[in-house]
Amino acid sequence: MAMRLVKGNAAVVIGALYAGCDCYFGYPITPASEVLQEASEYFPRAGRRFVQAESEVAAINMVYGAASTGRRVMTASSGPGISLKQEGVSYLAGSELPAVIVDVVRAGPGLGNIGPEQGDYFQVVKGGGHGNYRCIVLAPDSVQEMCDLTRKAFDLAQRYRTPVYVLADGVLGQMYEPLQFPEEAVAPVIDESWAVAGTALTRANCISSIMLDFNQMEALNVRLQEKYALIESREVLFDEYMLEDAELAIVAYGISARIAHSVVDTARAEGFKVGLLRPKTLFPFPKVRLRDLAKRPGMRFISVEMSNGQMIDDIRLAIDCSCPVELVNRMGGNLVAPSAVLDKIRAMCGKER
Amino acid sequence: MEQVLCQTKGLYRDFPRKGGPASTATHYCPGCGHGVIHKLIGEALADLGLQDRAVIISPVGCAVFAYYYFDTGHVQCAHGRAPAVSTGISRAQDDAVVISYQGDGDLASIGMAETLHAANRGEKIAVFFVNNTVYGMTGGQMAPTTLIGERTSTSPHGRDPQECGYPVHMCELINTLHAPVFVERVSVSDIAHIRVARKAIRKALEIQRDKKGYSFVEILSPCPTNLKMSATENAAFVNEQMEKEFPLGNFRDRSEDATPIARAQSVYAKEELDRIFDLRAENTAVPSVDGVAGGNAVRLKIAGFGGQGVLSFGLIVARAGVAAGRHVSWYPSYGPEQRGGTSNCAVILADRRIGSPVIEQIDVLVAFNRPSLERFIGDVREGGLVLVDESVGAFEAPAHVRMVFAPAQRMAREAGSPKALNTAMLGVLAACGDLGLSDAALDGGLLESFGARPKLLDVNRTILTLGKEWGTRHLA
Numbered sequence: 086m087a088m089r090l091v092k093g094n095a096a097v098v099i100g101a102l103y104a105g106c107d108c109y110f111g112y113p114i115t116p117a118s119e120v121l122q123e124a125s126e127y128f129p130r131a132g133r134r135f136v137q138a139e140s141e142v143a144a145i146n147m148v149y150g151a152a153s154t155g156r157r158v159m160t161a162s163s164g165p166g167i168s169l170k171q172e173g174v175s176y177l178a179g180s181e182l183p184a185v186i187v188d189v190v191r192a193g194p195g196l197g198n199i200g201p202e203q204g205d206y207f208q209v210v211k212g213g214g215h216g217n218y219r220c221i222v223l224a225p226d227s228v229q230e231m232c233d234l235t236r237k238a239f240d241l242a243q244r245y246r247t248p249v250y251v252l253a254d255g256v257l258g259q260m261y262e263p264l265q266f267p268e269e270a271v272a273p274v275i276d277e278s279w280a281v282a283g284t285a286l287t288r289a290n291c292i293s294s295i296m297l298d299f300n301q302m303e304a305l306n307v308r309l310q311e312k313y314a315l316i317e318s319r320e321v322l323f324d325e326y327m328l329e330d331a332e333l334a335i336v337a338y339g340i341s342a343r344i345a346h347s348v349v350d351t352a353r354a355e356g357f358k359v360g361l362l363r364p365k366t367l368f369p370f371p372k373v374r375l376r377d378l379a380k381r382p383g384m385r386f387i388s389v390e391m392s393n394g395q396m397i398d399d400i401r402l403a404i405d406c407s408c409p410v411e412l413v414n415r416m417g418g419n420l421v422a423p424s425a426v427l428d429k430i431r432a433m434c435g436k437e438r
Numbered sequence: 439m440e441q442v443l444c445q446t447k448g449l450y451r452d453f454p455r456k457g458g459p460a461s462t463a464t465h466y467c468p469g470c471g472h473g474v475i476h477k478l479i480g481e482a483l484a485d486l487g488l489q490d491r492a493v494i495i496s497p498v499g500c501a502v503f504a505y506y507y508f509d510t511g512h513v514q515c516a517h518g519r520a521p522a523v524s525t526g527i528s529r530a531q532d533d534a535v536v537i538s539y540q541g542d543g544d545l546a547s548i549g550m551a552e553t554l555h556a557a558n559r560g561e562k563i564a565v566f567f568v569n570n571t572v573y574g575m576t577g578g579q580m581a582p583t584t585l586i587g588e589r590t591s592t593s594p595h596g597r598d599p600q601e602c603g604y605p606v607h608m609c610e611l612i613n614t615l616h617a618p619v620f621v622e623r624v625s626v627s628d629i630a631h632i633r634v635a636r637k638a639i640r641k642a643l644e645i646q647r648d649k650k651g652y653s654f655v656e657i658l659s660p661c662p663t664n665l666k667m668s669a670t671e672n673a674a675f676v677n678e679q680m681e682k683e684f685p686l687g688n689f690r691d692r693s694e695d696a697t698p699i700a701r702a703q704s705v706y707a708k709e710e711l712d713r714i715f716d717l718r719a720e721n722t723a724v725p726s727v728d729g730v731a732g733g734n735a736v737r738l739k740i741a742g743f744g745g746q747g748v749l750s751f752g753l754i755v756a757r758a759g760v761a762a763g764r765h766v767s768w769y770p771s772y773g774p775e776q777r778g779g780t781s782n783c784a785v786i787l788a789d790r791r792i793g794s795p796v797i798e799q800i801d802v803l804v805a806f807n808r809p810s811l812e813r814f815i816g817d818v819r820e821g822g823l824v825l826v827d828e829s830v831g832a833f834e835a836p837a838h839v840r841m842v843f844a845p846a847q848r849m850a851r852e853a854g855s856p857k858a859l860n861t862a863m864l865g866v867l868a869a870c871g872d873l874g875l876s877d878a879a880l881d882g883g884l885l886e887s888f889g890a891r892p893k894l895l896d897v898n899r900t901i902l903t904l905g906k907e908w909g910t911r912h913l914a
Contacts, residue, residue: 087717090757090766090886102711107704108530116772130714132702134529138522139555146519146552150526153493153513158530176516199772260795261753261768263760266717270708281511283527283534285490291455291505293496293514298457340794347793420796 091264093231093257094119097161097187098127099264100235105271106185107156108134110147112166115199116255117189120161141166145173145186152182153292155280157239157273161187163255164197164205167213174248175214178309179294181279183242185235186220187251189258192418200418201255203339206395209250210367217306219313221249221320222367224338228262234365236267245316246279252367254391256340256420313368322365323374327353331360333434334378336400337389338364341421345389348426355427357434367396372403379404385433386410389421409433448480448489449507456506465503469669471626471659472500475568475639476507478632479537482640483510486647491535493527495520499541500574510537518549521556524563532701535646536563543573546582546606553608557652560617562699564642565654567608570661571680578664582606585683590664605683609656613689619645619696620653621689627660627676634686641693650696658684716890735789736873737797739814741782742806747860751804752783754864754883758875759787761882767795780809787873802872804863805830806846815839823872825863842870842913849904858901865905869913 091099097120101109109124121137128135134151138144144160151158162170167188177184188209192202207213210222221241223234231253238249277286296302324342327349328334337345342363352359362378364371378384385408388397394412401410413429415421442462445451452461466472483489492510496502498517505512511534515523520538528536538556545553545567556563572590573579579592583605587596609623620642624635635657642653658680660672667675705711738755742748752768759766770783784797800818805811808830818824820838828843835841846863850856861884867873868880875883884902888895 087712088760089717090753090760090768099715102714103708105704105706108526110526127714129702131711132705134701136525136529136559139551142519143522143525143552143555146516146522147526147529149515149519150495150513150523150528151530152526153523154527154530154534156530158526172516173519180514255772256769256795259770259772261756261766262792262795263766266712266715267708270706270711272706281493281513281527283491283493283511283531283536288490288492288509288511291512291514293505293512295502295514343792344794346791420794422798423793 087266088263089266090261091228092119092261093228093253093259094189095123096228096232096264097235097251098123099266100232101159101185101239102127102131102133103267103270104236104239105157105273106133106159106239107273108147108151108158109160110136110138110144110151110158111160112138112141112144112162114163114166116191116201116258117161117163117166117187119258120187120189141169142173145170148184149173149176149180149182152177152184153180153280154282155275155277157183157243159185159187161189163189163191164193167205167208171208171214174220175216175218176294177248178218178220179216179305180292181246182248182292183246184248185238185242185251186248187235187253190252190254192416198418199255201340201391201420202416202418203254203341203391204393204395204416205252206367206390206392209252218309219368221245221247221316221369222252223249224252224365224367225257226339226342226363228257228260228264231257232264232267239271241320243273245312247312252339254339255418317369320366321369321371321373323371324363324365325374326361326363328360328362328378330358332358332381332383333360333385333387333430335359335361335387335389335426336364336375336396337361338367338396341389341391344421344423345426348423348430351423351427352430357430359430370399370403375400375403379408384408387426387429387433388412389426390414391419391421392416446477446480447484448482448509449476450509453506456503464507466500467663469660469662469672470500471570471657471661472568474626474632475566475657475659476504478636478639479566479643480508482636482643483508486640486643488535488643488647491533492537493534494537494539495523497540497544498575499544501539501541501568502575504539518544518547519552520544520549521552521561521563521565525556525559525561528562529701532649535643538563538565540565540567541574542567542569542571542581542583546608554611554615557612557618557654558615560619560652562646562649562651564646565652566639566642567654567656568659569608569656569684570659570665572661572664574661574664583684585679607684609654609689612654617652618654618690619651619692622654622691623656623658623684623686623689625658625676625681625686627658627673638688641691645693645696649698650693651699656684658686735792736787736801737799738785738802738804739782739797739800739817740785740804741810741814742780744779744781746806747857748781748806749783750887751860751864752785754861754887755787755873756785756883757886758879758883761886762875762879764788765790765792767792769795782810782814787875802867804867806859806863808833823870825867825870827859827863842866844905844908846905849908850901853901853904855897855901858898861898861901862905865902866909868902869906869909
């Protein structure tokens with residue numbers, strides 16, 4: 086078992102190479118640049134292709150082109166770069182192409198700063214570009230998951246022919262933790278039923294998202310929605326901690342979930358029946374589990390986010406606003422303080438303690 | 439009754455993707471140049487035996503439906519992005535013959551950046567640039583190549599260079615770059631011109647067949663519908679007015695000298711990847727286990743000037759923690775902060791899963807300079823350790839912390855390796871005992887950090903020992 090101290094952004098590249106990713110296209114941006122740097126070092130060493138694109142827009146379109154050939158391909162960026170890529174992501178979704186996009190989120194809006202934030206939830210989880218599409222979104226909370234969920238992202242992208250995001254943040258990208266290297270390496274196979282690979286067998290194929298006929302276009306949209314429903318029924322991932330008897334559930338993803346995990350311990354020591362639900366997939370969102378939890382008498386929820394409260398909408402929708410849901414958040418590059426979450430727990434549960 | 443006199447090569451016999459009536463007619467307007475250009479490209483692909491290898495990019499513009507016609511692989515893409523999409527295809531599939539077919543708005547306006555950078559990288563693609571001085575699909579708006587004084591739907595009084603600048607000369611621009619192999623401007627206004635264009639298109643595709651690099655063919659082409667001319671008038675417009683602005687001719691042909699572009703083959707085997715990442719037996723550690731230290735977490739903050747080994751100090755400690763099977767995190771200050779000349783990092787060693795890697799309360803502060811000491815000492819917990827280099831000078835320590843002034847710089851300098859002051863400091867810290875790490879674990883940290891450079895490893899081992907000895911002597 087190979088274990089090494091690795092930076093989160095580097096773990097992405099390790100995961101990608103063991104997942105059989107053939108091409109990396111990217112553009113520098115803090116705090117995601119080490120993904121690009123590591124890719125420039127290791128992709129060529131493994132005979133894989135690396136291009137530093139002239140822009141974020143070019144990078145996502147290189148991804149689009151390479152994905153059209155049926156290869157496993159990826160890019161990475163941070164908020165402002167992801168905003169620029171949205172057109173290309175819409176085309177990937179519309180043309181049903183598999184690709185992996187890593188977003189190491191920084192503070193916004195605008196140029197913002199390079200501190201960690203989770204303010205890209207809306208633009209990543211809700212679609213982001215034009216048209217009726219969703220992307221699968223995986224949310225790692227450790228360097229290990231930066232690697233493991235990147236690998237998983239490639240499998241999901243290929244299985245559903247859809248772009249998949251790995252939604253991280255500045256802390257996860259910049260921190261080092263022990264990483265257990267993958268035990269397996271994938272040698273991907275091009276799916277000649279749809280790819281356009283410049284080969285005799287794929288000559289008749291066409292990658293496109295233009296359909297002039299309204300009904301034909303609607304049919305594609307309906308099919309996409311069916312695909313997303315299938316994804317929602319099959320691919321929900323979450324972790325839970327001490328939820329068995331919890332009367333209050335903290336919902337948090339990414340680095341905020343780790344802070345929340347510590348808070349659960351402290352709150353339990355104080356006698357509060359608190360647990361943590363950590364979505365590992367943000368789309369699909371763990372709606373069913375939340376709905377079950379909401380059935381408990383007196384149940385309440387806290388959404389811990391490094392944003393203005395974006396995931397909290399999905400929590401409320403999942404439970405039809407049937408329980409109180411409150412927000413503990415920070416923005417601008419700040420992490421949520423454990424004490425702030427504890428204060429909220431005390432305020433929400435104080436009487437029954 | 440329709441009768442096919444001569445089947446065009448390289449195109450489908452009829453066009454089911456187009457749908458609707460007239461399944462053998464194109465969607466292009468009468469007198470449009472696209473049909474001729476399609477025929478020239480299709481014929482060349484067929485003659486050169488490239489249809490299996492060919493992938494044609496349908497751009498946004500009138501040629502968005504190129505995939506109706508060519509008997510090749512097709513990818514339709516976003517406006518202006520064809521050269522980037524081509525780059526992706528060409529890089530992913532080395533044998534593919536990639537054709538980026540673009541109009542003037544697509545190539546020279548919204549896609550100018552992609553156009554120039556793909557050319558500058560010398561991508562292995564053929565770009566066919568159809569220049570008719572006007573946006574077609576969207577209804578005759580001014581293009582970057584619209585002539586001075588030319589009327590369009592967005593230059594109703596004629597293109598005014600004071601407001602709109604001048605026509606863009608793409609061949610001339612691309613010819614300033616080093617990488618392109620072939621650059622030529624041709625016209626399809628009439629038979630004589632088409633004969634020349636046919637040769638240039640074939641040449642561009644031969645270069646792709648031979649994987650020799652980037653070829654660019656600009657084709658002056660009529661658009662009677664949007665220029666509001668008859669086909670005859672439009673031919674004269676191309677010959678007399680466009681050619682004056684955009685002179686025809688070959689700008690560059692390095693196809694003889696160009697060598698084929700060779701790209702590497704992907705390696706997928708796990709053993710090869712393990713080798714590439716240098717996964718050796720000696721740096722293989724055990725996974726973190728709960729409760730291994732049998733004590734509480736240690737939160738270290740290490741801070742100093744850039745070049746004092748602040749970040750690597752933290753990494754050695756963290757790697758030693760990994761070697762000891764502890765839960766470990768390392769988190770740096772990053773971005774502009776590091777360019778300010780100072781840097782810091784936070785290391786947590788714990789016996790259970792670490793929550794936030796960001797430290798609010800410090801157990802051990804290692805400060806290599808005075809500004810770092812002053813910045814962080816307020817965050818040190820009661821009973822915490824503050825380890826500073828003696829060079830910070832006199833400093834009144836708060837009563838609630840233990841303060842150690844160590845001659846780390848001096849020890850490293852005297853040992854002949856001034857850069858290893860961080861390792862000297864680590865030795866002193868080890869002697870303090872706050873880390874709860876064994877000598878073997880610390881050596882594991884050094885081995886992982888310097889294992890690839892045996893000489894450095896030896897030096898650092900020696901200096902770590904010096905630091906430890908100084909610590910043991912002075913802190914007893």
